[in-house]
Amino acid sequence: MSQKFNVTADQHHLWEITRSYLKHGLFFLQGRSWRRMRHILSPSFTTGKLKHMSLTIDQAAQRLTSVLESLARKGELLPIKYISGQYTSEIIARTGFGLETHCLGQEDDEFTQMCKSLIKIHGPIRNLLTTFLLFFPRFHTFLSNITMMKRFLKNIIYFLTEVAKSESWDDLPKNMSEKELIGQSILILFAGFETTSTTLQFCLYLLAQHQDVQEKLLVEIQEVIQSETPTYEEVNKLKYMEQVLDETLRLFPPLPIITRKALETKTYGDVTVPQGAWVMVLLDQIMMDPKHFPQPEQFDPERFSEENVSKRDSLSFVPFGSGPRLCLGMRLAYLELKLALVHVLRKVKVELNDKTEPKRGEKPKISYHGIVVVDNPIQLALTLRG
Numbered sequence: 609m610s611q612k613f614n615v616t617a618d619q620h621h622l623w624e625i626t627r628s629y630l631k632h633g634l635f636f637l638q639g640r641s642w643r644r645m646r647h648i649l650s651p652s653f654t655t656g657k658l659k660h661m662s663l664t665i666d667q668a669a670q671r672l673t674s675v676l677e678s679l680a681r682k683g684e685l686l687p688i689k690y691i692s693g694q695y696t697s698e699i700i701a702r703t704g705f706g707l708e709t710h711c712l713g714q715e716d717d718e719f720t721q722m723c724k725s726l727i728k729i730h731g732p733i734r735n736l737l738t739t740f741l742l743f744f745p746r747f748h749t750f751l752s753n754i755t756m757m758k759r760f761l762k763n764i765i766y767f768l769t770e771v772a773k774s775e776s777w778d779d780l781p782k783n784m785s786e787k788e789l790i791g792q793s794i795l796i797l798f799a800g801f802e803t804t805s806t807t808l809q810f811c812l813y814l815l816a817q818h819q820d821v822q823e824k825l826l827v828e829i830q831e832v833i834q835s836e837t838p839t840y841e842e843v844n845k846l847k848y849m850e851q852v853l854d855e856t857l858r859l860f861p862p863l864p865i866i867t868r869k870a871l872e873t874k875t876y877g878d879v880t881v882p883q884g885a886w887v888m889v890l891l892d893q894i895m896m897d898p899k900h901f902p903q904p905e906q907f908d909p910e911r912f913s914e915e916n917v918s919k920r921d922s923l924s925f926v927p928f929g930s931g932p933r934l935c936l937g938m939r940l941a942y943l944e945l946k947l948a949l950v951h952v953l954r955k956v957k958v959e960l961n962d963k964t965e966p967k968r969g970e971k972p973k974i975s976y977h978g979i980v981v982v983d984n985p986i987q988l989a990l991t992l993r994g
Contacts, residue, residue: 646936653936658943659840661703665947666837668698668712673951675713680956680990685963688812689985692805694720699944700800802979803862804941808948809986810860811853813972814907816958816988821909825852826953833950843946851909853945857927859907862980864892866929891926900924959989 672695679686694712697720701707711720815822828848866889873883881887896904900920901911910916912925928935935941952958965987966972973983 646932653940655840658939661940662840662843662943662947663837664702665699665944666951668695668702669944669947669951671698671710671712672948673955676952676956676990677992678713680992684990685987686812686958686990687985687987688809689805689982692808693801695808695948696801696805696944704800800937800941802981804944806862806980806982807853807856807860807941808945809982810972811856811945811949812952812958812988813986814856814859815852815953816960816964818907819959821852821907822953822958825849825949829950829953833954838947838950840943843943843950846946846950848909849946849949850942851912852949853942854912854925854927855907855909858895858901858911858925860974860980861892861895861927863927863929864976864980865890866933891929894923895925895927897924955993957991957993959991961989963987964989 672691675691676686691713694716698709698712701709701720709720815825825848828846832845833842868887868889870881870883870885870887874881895901898904901924917925923930928938928941960968965984972986974980975983
């Protein structure tokens, strides 16, 4: 784990599955193009920008909580996948595109439907295509010609172009083309919607399973947050909440596999990785290694106390990647998750009972389609707090 191994920050070319727009997204760029785009986009995720976005995210978190309170009053189960998807899509619409959406707890609006369409190409067909693309580059053209994929991309590109008509292209960063902007927009939809939504689902499920952790987290919230609307500084003081989220991400990393390109030949035991080879990094396996995380299947936020973190290899926990390719939106994702938990846990308790899914003793069924997807929707019971 700690041995030095020179690799580029480039991604495997399997991801270049479209011909015009998506290939301009930061995640798919390589080398000099990636460095240029990273430099252009980085100012959008500074502390100042996150502070500015926090009020918008907080408002969405309050609307999310109102929906959960209503379900609790009616004695209805929480369809967390559906509701968390609405929460993240509303945040993306407002912070990323300046769109006013009000779909939380209601029927999906056009924007949310479009976000959810990103993950509807699923099941055996997508698994098969992923395998083909990974090991047989000649199938790239096959995927780009699939009618469904072309129709899907066409719809998204049309939507983003229509949004852009109302904006001034003079405000674009210098040397950033319209195609590049739309490429980043598609990537924001893909990366920001399902990944954060899935993490929120798993976190609430784990808290419902572990009432002691939920109550300890509530105590921290009550001690740290002094008003109805938390400040950005207060949210950053929620250290135990960070431990809970990190342990959730360790058990259920939204992106369990990344790829890197070897810059030099390196031998590990009997295995030699030649220069230029693509290296697949199984993040989920790294974070389930009992050498770093004893009894790795257990949910234990204390693994991420300052004392325990200081004893581990820094590369033993990498849910957002590492090095220059560290996810640009990592702090934004934490902010969305923290604000949701602050408001939700102050108003309702999440629980398991005989009607919730999955049943006690069972685990959520998940599959991998580039990102982790929950196959069977998680449903939780809700109780209003006094």
